[in-house]
Every structure is written in structure tokens, then in C-alpha cells.
Amino acid sequence: MDGFDGQALESLRTALRGPVLAPGDPGYDEARGIYNAMIDRRPAAIAGCVDVADVRTVLSFARDTGVEPAVRGAGHSGPGLCLVDGGLTLDLTPMRWVHVDPEARTARVGGGSRLGDLDHAAHTFGLATPTGIMSTTGVGGLTLGGGHGHLTRRYGLTIDNLLSADVVRADGTFLTASPDDHPDLFWALRGGGGNFGVVTSFTFRLHPVDTVGVAVTFWPVERVGEVLRWYRQFLPAAPEDLNGFFVLLTVPPAPPFPEPLHGRKMCGVVWCHTGDPGQDRLEDALREVNTPGPPAFHFTTPMPYPALQTMFDGLLPKGLQWYWRGDFFDTISDDAVAVHEKYGRALPTGLSTxxxxxxxxxxxxxxxxxxxxxxxxxxxxxxxxxxxxEPANAELIRRWCVDYWTALHPHSMGGAYINFLGEQESTDRVRGTYRGHYDRLAEVKRTYDPGNFFHANQNIPPAAP
Incomplete structure (x- = not known):
């Protein structure tokens, strides 16, 4: 076994309340499986952490044995940075809990919770906070990267609604980061990824969100140019209670899509309206959808917010092959439109997007x-x-993604949402994603993790002394 012997493993099992799984144990192969089935890594052990005491114990064990650590929330990391071959995965999934204070409009969320846990707990009080678009995504990884989704135009990024975070440092020190306590760490946690410690709980501000207006509008993929040129003008000028993300896709063979559209390549927008409820208000907000040409499909309905958050879960379950890359854009230029037209027509598989x-x-x-x-x-x-x-299509989807990104990247702002970076990226790529904040992040890293103990991430090495 890499990193430590069987006696050390038994000592860890004895010390933890959570389970510890090693190769050969029943359930190990299932436990090492993450959302992206393209990742096939074999940690020396996976240690489930029930509470802060377990986290501190696992970190102490990793320091003493010299085994390489990684941290897993829900396992949605595209490049699989929550697993290291021969390393020790500190698994927070047992820490799935949410405590809502409806009067203060806040929620305290365990570090292993998923978006669906937060959405469910807050919705009973008619509340929500901006997160991603799939309920199976982990709160921790999404938040530490920034977090955007259906509520972003109305209520900001996930990190804009983070009030505090409980953190265990590499040396086992426990602290709470907030605007008043360890403000340098609090600043870094809001977008700096998992570089600074293990976040065992997050406290978020909540907003009044109950039933939202949902719409899905599709046009034939041949209309990408017209639709994008309309969308790039329409949405930024729209009220902030209307959110809509643009998508290239193959129509899935399932309701609410009519059978003649099944399997057809399309472009479209998935809309969320958080204004006054009612079908008429939603239709009024989207009265211009015919401007780029009549859509092939336009579906509107009121929906409880958690239902919108689960809309894609069944289409994209755990166990698919994934390869992704991202970028930020301040405009959708005509040159970028041409790239989207080319690669939208060339979607390589039914789920690629x-x-x-x-x-x-x-x-x-x-x-x-x-x-x-x-x-x-x-x-x-x-x-x-x-x-x-299909694993046999891994190279096909990887090549399409790389070619598409390579053609589109010159028309971007240069950096990307940290959670949309692919494999553990180069220092230059990570630096570009943080722009002028990189050096400040490296200074915070030196303060809170000077030995770069937490490096199984899009890593920011500590600044030199």
C-alpha cells in the first residue's frame, strides 16, 4: 500500500467515527467512483469524516504518514481533483446537513452537502441562495470556486452570499473566516478554490425565492448565428429577474420535447424568471423570443425552485465520461459566433454540450x-x-472539446471560472484565471498553508518568504 501500512490504517479506523475504505474492502470501488467516470484513480484510503474531529484526525494522520491528501465534497470535480492515486481522500460526504434560520434568512450548511440539500431545506421557508444548476453538485467545491446559476443576475454569485466559513487548516487549527475574523482568508475562500484548508461548514444569506417562471426555447442549430446575435443584446438589457443561459445540445428523447425534435441538434436558452409569479408575466418577459426567428420549441411553466434545480439530474447522472474546458467572455463577438456555429453543428455525441x-x-x-x-x-x-x-468515445469527446476551446479561446477574456478548468492546469493558466489577485492569493496561501499541503486542486503555491 502506498503511503502507510496496514497497522497505520487500522489506527485511523479506530480513531474515526466515519468509515475508512482501502483497496480490497467491500464498497471501496463504489466509494472511489466520482461523477466523471473518465477519472479512474485508486487512493490508498478513503476516510469518511462525520464531523470536525474526524477532519482533524485525518489531517493529522496524513501529516504523520506523509501520504498525499485530497478533499472530496460531492465528487463533482471534472478533472477528478478529489482523488489521488496512492493518496488519502478526506471524504466529507457524511457531513450532509443544513440548518436554516428563516427569521435571519440564513443557512448553515455542512461541507459535504449537495445543492439539493440546501435547496430543499430553504424552500420550505420560501427561500434560496444562488448556486449551480444541478442538485447533485457539492456546495463546497461550487462555493469555493465562485458559484453561478439561475439566480445569479438577481442575487449575485454564491460567494456574494457567503457570510462565514468554518475551516480546518493543514496543521489542524480550527477557525471561522468572516468579514470580521480572518478577513484575508475569507477574501481568498470566495473564489480561490480548495487551496487554504478544509471547509467544514458554510453560512449563506438567503433570499425570497419560491415558485419561479421556467422556460426552454430551442431553435435549429443552423440558426446559431441569428440566435446568438439576438441573445448577446437581449439578455444584458433585460431586467435582472430574468436569467437565461445559452446552450448547444442534442434534444433528448424525453418529455416535454415533442418526438419530431428527438435527436436533433439545437441551440437555445434555458430561462428562469424570479419576478412576480404568473404565466403572463413570464410570457411578457420573453415576448421577444421570436426576434431571431420562430423557435422550434418554446415551453413555459411555473415551477418550484428546487424542481428547476433537479431538471438536468436525470439527463446527466453520475457515471458518464466527461471532458470540459471553460473561459470568460465580456462579449460574444462575430468571430466567436462563427466558432459556435461550426462546433455546434459538430456536436460529437448526444449529451455533449x-x-x-x-x-x-x-x-x-x-x-x-x-x-x-x-x-x-x-x-x-x-x-x-x-x-x-461509452469509454470508447472518450477520445472523441476530448478532441471535440479541445478543438472547440482552442478555436474559441482567442475571443475570450483569457481566464476561466476555476471550476471549469480541465486537468490540473498550469500555473500560467491558473494565474490568468486570477489576474492581479494571484499574488495576493499566494500570500494568503503562505499564511494559512505554507507547506502547500492542500495541492490536489487548481493549485496556488505559497508565496516565497
Whole structure:
């Protein structure tokens, strides 16, 4: 066994309340499986952490044995940075809990919770906070990277609604980061990824969100040019209670899509309206959808917010092959439109896709230096994702994604949402994602993790003394 012997493993099992699984143990292969089935790594052990005491114990064990650590929330890391061959995965999934204070409109969330846990707990009080678009995504990884989704134009990024975070450092020190306590760490946690410690709980501000207006509008993929040229003007000018992300996709063979559209390549927008409820208000907000030409499909309905958050879960379950890359954009130029036209027509598999998520509106109001998120001037966060259930198609989807990204990247702002970076990227790529904030992040890293203990991530090495 890499990193430590059987006696050491038994000592860890004895010390933890959570389970410890090693190669050969029943359940090990299932436990090492993450959302992206393209990742096939074999940690020396996976240690489930029930509470802060377990986290501190696992970190102490990793320090003493010299085994390489990685941290897993829900296992949604595209490049699989929550697993290291021969390393020790500190698994937070047992820490799935949410405590809502409806009067204060806050939620305290365990570090292993998923978006669906937060959505469910808050919804009973008619509340929510901006997160991603799939309920199976982990709260921790999404938040530490920034977090954007259906509520972003109205209420900002996930990090804009983070009030505090409980953190265990590499040396076992426990602290709470907030605007008043360890403000340098609090600044870094809001977009700086998992570089600084293990976050065992997050406290978020909640907003009144109950039933939202949902619409899905598709046009034939041959209309990508007309639709994007309309969308790039329409959405930034729309009220902030209307969010809509642009998508290239193959129509799935399932309701609510009519059978003649099944399997057809399309472009479209998935809309969320958080204004006054009612079908008429939603239709009024979308009265211009015919401008780029009549859509092939336009579906509208009121929906409880958690239902919208689960809309894609069944289409994209755990166990698919994934390869993705991303970039930020301040505009959708005509040259970029041409790239989208070319690669939209060439979608390689039925699940492969491209999304452009709006990050304007409320997400642009914080100051450029208020958080580690370095692209407050961006309008869209884009991701290209090659997806397929068959391992035999892994190279096909990877090549399409790389070619698409290579053609589109010159028309981007240069950096990307940290959670949309692919394999553990080069220092230059990570530096570009943080722009002028990189050196400040490296200083915070030196303060809180001077030995770069937490490096299984899009890593920011500590600044030199």
C-alpha cells in the first residue's frame, strides 16, 4: 500500500467515527467512483469524516504518514481533483446537513452537502441562495470556486452570499473566516478554490425565492448565428429577474420535447424568471423570443425552485465520461459566433454540450477586489463539455472539446471560472484565471498553508518568504 501500512490504517479506523475504505474492502470501488467516470484513480484510503474531529484526525494522520491528501465534497470535480492515486481522500460526504434560520434568512450548511440539500431545506421557508444548476453538485467545491446559476443576475454569485466559513487548516487549527475574523482568508475562500484548508461548514444569506417562471426555447442549430446575435443584446438589457443561459445540445428523447425534435441538434436558452409569479408575466418577459426567428420549441411553466434545480439530474447522472474546458467572455463577438456555429453543428455525441452562463447583473456590483473572483467585468462564463456514457468515445469527446476551446479561446477574456478548468492546469493558466489577485492569493496561501499541503486542486503555491 502506498503511503502507510496496514497497522497505520487500522489506527485511523479506530480513531474515526466515519468509515475508512482501502483497496480490497467491500464498497471501496463504489466509494472511489466520482461523477466523471473518465477519472479512474485508486487512493490508498478513503476516510469518511462525520464531523470536525474526524477532519482533524485525518489531517493529522496524513501529516504523520506523509501520504498525499485530497478533499472530496460531492465528487463533482471534472478533472477528478478529489482523488489521488496512492493518496488519502478526506471524504466529507457524511457531513450532509443544513440548518436554516428563516427569521435571519440564513443557512448553515455542512461541507459535504449537495445543492439539493440546501435547496430543499430553504424552500420550505420560501427561500434560496444562488448556486449551480444541478442538485447533485457539492456546495463546497461550487462555493469555493465562485458559484453561478439561475439566480445569479438577481442575487449575485454564491460567494456574494457567503457570510462565514468554518475551516480546518493543514496543521489542524480550527477557525471561522468572516468579514470580521480572518478577513484575508475569507477574501481568498470566495473564489480561490480548495487551496487554504478544509471547509467544514458554510453560512449563506438567503433570499425570497419560491415558485419561479421556467422556460426552454430551442431553435435549429443552423440558426446559431441569428440566435446568438439576438441573445448577446437581449439578455444584458433585460431586467435582472430574468436569467437565461445559452446552450448547444442534442434534444433528448424525453418529455416535454415533442418526438419530431428527438435527436436533433439545437441551440437555445434555458430561462428562469424570479419576478412576480404568473404565466403572463413570464410570457411578457420573453415576448421577444421570436426576434431571431420562430423557435422550434418554446415551453413555459411555473415551477418550484428546487424542481428547476433537479431538471438536468436525470439527463446527466453520475457515471458518464466527461471532458470540459471553460473561459470568460465580456462579449460574444462575430468571430466567436462563427466558432459556435461550426462546433455546434459538430456536436460529437448526444449529451455533449456548450453553455454560456450570464454573470452580469447583481454579480457585477461587488468591487473588483472585494473577493478572489477576478472577472467582475465578465458577461458570460462559458463551458464546453464533451459527454458520453461509452469509454470508447472518450477520445472523441476530448478532441471535440479541445478543438472547440482552442478555436474559441482567442475571443475570450483569457481566464476561466476555476471550476471549469480541465486537468490540473498550469500555473500560467491558473494565474490568468486570477489576474492581479494571484499574488495576493499566494500570500494568503503562505499564511494559512505554507507547506502547500492542500495541492490536489487548481493549485496556488505559497508565496516565497
Amino acid at each position: 456548450m453553455h454560456l452562463y450570464p454573470v452580469d447583473g447583481a454579480a457585477r456590483r461587488p468591487g473588483a477586489d472585494d473577493t478572489a473572483w477576478a472577472y467582475r467585468d465578465a458577461m458570460w462564463s462559458g463551458v464546453i463539455a464533451g459527454i458520453d456514457p
